[in-house]
Amino acid sequence: MDVDNAITAHARVHTSLQTAIETQQVLDLKTIEKDHHELNRWLCGSGRRRHGGQAEFISLLCWHDAFQLESNRVAEAIRQGKFDDARQMTGYGSPFLQASSAVNISVNRLKVAAFD
Numbered sequence: 852m853d854v855d856n857a858i859t860a861h862a863r864v865h866t867s868l869q870t871a872i873e874t875q876q877v878l879d880l881k882t883i884e885k886d887h888h889e890l891n892r893w894l895c896g897s898g899r900r901r902h903g904g905q906a907e908f909i910s911l912l913c914w915h916d917a918f919q920l921e922s923n924r925v926a927e928a929i930r931q932g933k934f935d936d937a938r939q940m941t942g943y944g945s946p947f948l949q950a951s952s953a954v955n956i957s958v959n960r961l962k963v964a965a966f967d
Contacts, residue, residue, distance in 0.1 A: 853893075854898070854958060854961060854962050854965070856889075856893070857889075857890050857893045857894070857898065857958060858954075858955065858958045860886045860889045860890040860893075861886075861890055861915075861918070861951070861954050861955070861958070863882075863886045864883055864886045864918075864922055865922075865951050867882060867883055867886075868883070868922060868925050868926060868929065868937070868941065869941065871929045871937075872925075872929060872934055872937045872938050872941065875934045877929060877930060877932070878926065878929055878930075880926055880930065883922065883926055890915065891915075891919075894911070894912060894915060901965075902961055902964075902965065905961065905964055905965075907957060907960040907961040907963075907964045908961055910953075910957045910960070911954065911957035911958060911961055914950055914953035914954045914957050915954055915957075917946070917949075917950040917953070918947070918950035918951050918953075918954050920950075921940070921945075921946050921947035921950050921951075922947065922951075924940060924947075925937050925940050925941055925947055928940060
């Protein structure tokens with residue numbers, strides 16, 4: 852997995868949660884877990900070996916942990932059918948949205964730093 856695939860896995864989690872909320876459909880938690888696992892494997896494996904000493908990578912690790920925590924909270928609300936709660940948990944200024952945005956920013960900074 853490379854940086855681009857890592858951000859794609861992150862985007863799939865975000866999109867899956869948003870889609871489940873909008874359609875009020877209980878989502879497949881195994882899909883979310885698979886995408887988290889894919890990104891975690893990269894973060895702990897080849898990503899760490901290649902970028903582990905960079906500040907941008909450490910930032911990405913921290914923000915991904917926060918995103919994973921928040922996305923799990925949202926997924927649980929969806930699983931319980933609490934779609935209004937889940938919508939609020941993913942809304943503007945929410946910890947979920949802040950962490951998701953920070954993951955994107957961190958990945959983009961890591962990509963820039965890797966080519967400097």
